Amino acid sequence: MTNPIFFFLVLILAIIITFKRPIIGLVIILLLETKFFGFIRLEVLPYLQITSSFRINIEDTFTIPLVSRSFYILIRKHERPLFLIPILLFWIAIIFSFIYGTYSGTSDLFSGGGRILRIVILYGLYFVILYAVDSPRKMGTFIKIIYGFAIIGLIIQFMENINGKYFVINIDWDQFLGEDPYFIKIGGNSVAYIWNRVQYYLYITFFLSFSYNLSIKKKNWWHITFAMFAITGFILMLIRGWFIYICVGSIVMFFLSGNYFLFFKKYFLILSALLFSIFIFSLMISQFKPEVIFNNFYFRIITLLDYQREADFIGRTNMWALQYTSFLRSPIFGLGPGKDAISTINTDTGMVNTLLLYGISGLLAVIIIIISIFNKAYKLWKHPSTQREKAYVLGLIGIMSGIVFGYGFYFDAFTLLPIIPILVMGILDRINFFQKEK
Numbered sequence: 001m002t003n004p005i006f007f008f009l010v011l012i013l014a015i016i017i018t019f020k021r022p023i024i025g026l027v028i029i030l031l032l033e034t035k036f037f038g039f040i041r042l043e044v045l046p047y048l049q050i051t052s053s054f055r056i057n058i059e060d061t062f063t064i065p066l067v068s069r070s071f072y073i074l075i076r077k078h079e080r081p082l083f084l085i086p087i088l089l090f091w092i093a094i095i096f097s098f099i100y101g102t103y104s105g106t107s108d109l110f111s112g113g114g115r116i117l118r119i120v121i122l123y124g125l126y127f128v129i130l131y132a133v134d135s136p137r138k139m140g141t142f143i144k145i146i147y148g149f150a151i152i153g154l155i156i157q158f159m160e161n162i163n164g165k166y167f168v169i170n171i172d173w174d175q176f177l178g179e180d181p182y183f184i185k186i187g188g189n190s191v192a193y194i195w196n197r198v199q200y201y202l203y204i205t206f207f208l209s210f211s212y213n214l215s216i217k218k219k220n221w222w223h224i225t226f227a228m229f230a231i232t233g234f235i236l237m238l239i240r241g242w243f244i245y246i247c248v249g250s251i252v253m254f255f256l257s258g259n260y261f262l263f264f265k266k267y268f269l270i271l272s273a274l275l276f277s278i279f280i281f282s283l284m285i286s287q288f289k290p291e292v293i294f295n296n297f298y299f300r301i302i303t304l305l306d307y308q309r310e311a312d313f314i315g316r317t318n319m320w321a322l323q324y325t326s327f328l329r330s331p332i333f334g335l336g337p338g339k340d341a342i343s344t345i346n347t348d349t350g351m352v353n354t355l356l357l358y359g360i361s362g363l364l365a366v367i368i369i370i371i372s373i374f375n376k377a378y379k380l381w382k383h384p385s386t387q388r389e390k391a392y393v394l395g396l397i398g399i400m401s402g403i404v405f406g407y408g409f410y411f412d413a414f415t416l417l418p419i420i421p422i423l424v425m426g427i428l429d430r431i432n433f434f435q436k437e438k
Contacts, residue, residue, distance in 0.1 A: 101336020
């Protein structure tokens, strides 16, 4: 849609929201980032075509004014963001890779520049969180919004599992978001591969609820119930990577918590509630029984024991080999975000994407971000102002432990889909900021 009048009306609305209700603007951006829970593609929404290979879409119209306003407010308040230096270093690294790639011919000015703009303003969401969440009350609202996304995603996922098909408004390019789901072979049976549409939010909120139950001695049935349904969602998704991240994050939390008896007690409680929820859910689905759900999950997980023969693993190793060959063309600064690199990148190949796009310099910048997050989180966990704060920070450490582990071999959560670390940095910054104000 290229109607300039409609586009500029949206831009005016974005500017008004930027000044009057930044928290609403933040929610709109997060909704756009999820493609409105996978129902509406950005391509069908208003945009402004600048060149044949570069356009400003509706997400940009909200993000650019909000990021700009956020910088202005933070400078005026003399507030130094907790992760300012790591993010600036990352921006410098990727912009330099883009310039080098454009000069060497592996990237191009407009399409490569558009991709750089997107990753810059995506990380700029961190500063928007600081601007929009300027009080403890708004912090509570922001956490509830994240939970709201996860709950809506779970409701949609459960309904789609009951229906056996995805609900579709606009057919997306992604084969998994057509009406008929992709089917995979598990234990000799053909099983529908129905994903959760906002699985990143589900992952974050699971750890926040689990860490709350782990750290607070008094039972909180809301967090126990939510953790139970979140795990049910992950089981029904059948995506092995998420369970690896959850296990890694849980192990880190286990050793940090020090209260091993409480850890296992809470895990047993959540597991018991989980078994009950799967039993109830399976009664709602005529083609499923509890044992079928568990068998599907079991046979899916045990394929990790023979991963060398898995088609996914073989495909991933072939992709790694291709990416590594391309990476050697420009190991220091990468190829830049042009057609040479874009043709071989994949969200399922982890940090190799970073090396291919931005080289060793880009990977070092990502490592600085990771170290900064763990360093700040650990300090906040050691010196919390409340038990709830300590619980949430422990959850954030678990979240990051899982995705950093996955970044090494599977999930690129820093250069292609960085919404998880962005939200983690935003929450950590606000906890630190409000702690200093007390």
